[in-house]
Amino acid sequence: MALIKLARQLGLLETIYVDGESAADKSNTSSYLNRLRKPQLTMQPYKYLICVDFEATCWENHAPPNWREPEIIEFPAVLVNMQTGKVEAEFQKFVMPIESPKLSAFCTELTGIKQKSVDDGMPLQTAIMMFQEWLRKELRTRNLQLPKMSKDKPIGTCAFVTWTDWDFGVCLAKECQRKRLKKPTYFNQWIDLRAIFREWYKYRPINFADAISHVGLTFKGREHSGIDDARNLASLAYKIANDGAPLAITKDLAPFQLNSNCIL
Template identity: 85%
Template sequence: MDNFDSTLIIKNIPKSISDITNLLPTVPKETKSFGRRRVLLTYDNEATAQAVLRQLQQLEVTPGKRLNAAFFRKNEKPAANTKTIKPVRANKTTQCNLHTAGETAAPQISKQLGLLETIYVEGEPGADKTNTSSYLTKLRKPHLTMQPYKYVICIDFEATCWENQAPPKWRESEIIEFPAMLVNLQTGKIEAEFHKYVMPIESPKLSAYCTELTGIQQQTVDNGVPLQTAIMMFQEWLRKELRARNLQLPKMSKDKLIGNCAFVTWTDWDFGICLAKECKRKLLKKPSYFNQWIDLRAIFRQWYKYRPINFADALSHVKLVFEGREHSGRDDARNLAALAYKIASDGAQFAITKDLAPFQLNSNCIL
């Protein structure tokens, strides 16, 4: 890999980013702008450039689209009497040869050794421009990457519900159970657990359907705590557990955008709809670290090339058995932790799949 340089290129910078340097975890040695939408960043060495690139490629500039960042390659003329290896073209990508001109290794061997880098080319027919640095396209190389997260926190809310109710995005549900499991991705062990029942305010009386589905009784939520109190109690628990293990959530500081611990949910409903809508309706202060999470269903679909009907089907597909009661928040979160460990053990690399505030750090949250 001696032919790697230490210059990065960022392309298609959206208009919402006025100064790209504000998002850089490490200040470059030199910055060159080419118009408003392209910039070259030169670092002192390759290792620093690679570290910056890994973090930049996790930034979601718009929903479903990550920052277009890659190593910058200068066009070089081949040496005399040598044969340049032509890259293999896929449907949606162009694979660029990273060998020097004199090397004669076969393209397939180069690909296995990670010496072919897949990038998306502007203007290329069939190029996928929606997510040029997508983490999910790299899931097929488990042995070439390291798991960025040592721990994950699996959360599965239970909320008020009714028979024959509207689709999730149109409901005005209230959280009634708040569970969280801190799981070690190297051992699969749940090392800490948070659990609180929450008192609903807008619809204080549970429906018979909700009680039957979740097993949560009316008296249980009557003795619960308000959501804002539950969030404050969770933050105290979170602060204690993260500090005990030297863990950091994503975007808590400029120099550690990825972090080494992240929230995991099954679909985007828990944080993207349920918590977000309830906090907005009730004018509650929501910690900004709830804006980033890993949707394990998205990881599952891409890694196993299988679209599960539901969570139980996903467990069955990887030979896991649900333990406990379905739709119990605590049991759902524990089984989600087991699935997260299984997927990580099978080689999938985790990364943030959703960020509700892609241009903001979480520095206002003290953990």
């Protein structure tokens, strides 16, 4: 239990319950945590990380009303080797928004994504399917497993990484729910690198670029380009790991569910 306490202090053990029950109501919490107990926190369990940074429709100076929720317009991911720091594979697709099909001038200026790119883009469900094919190929090529793919290896050897919980916990989850799209269960677990960054360096960055600069890295590419942000996120994850920070799953939307229905 000392290890679990330390993990909580480091912000590496934060669970979202989706069925409305509190932790006190979960009689099997201890056994679950034991199954997912991290190895020594000074060791890195993941051989590879998949860094994701969605870009979505947005508007200037105010939160959108209920009928104008953010929709994903760029779906990027990079696969980084945590032994070398090298990005070995990339995925990028532009996605057609259907709730607010016309991009705001603010969105185009911020992300650099043109109206034609999303007009020629694909539905989100198609992007998810194409991503799954890419993911299956890359994982099988390297004999990697995502977390909770089997009872024998609940931690896995490869995990998703985002900057904050917004990408998977808010943006993708809510859009799939609104549009009644099937979301693969492997999107339910991820590493929030900002949470680890804050605790490890005892510094609260103003934004992602500030975090990059704080550890002596240089941002490469265009800020708020999804694929460039994902590449820089990979560089930051490698830097943090080399500095000794333990990388572990920080969020789990379905903590008592294996990803056994995943077809990877």
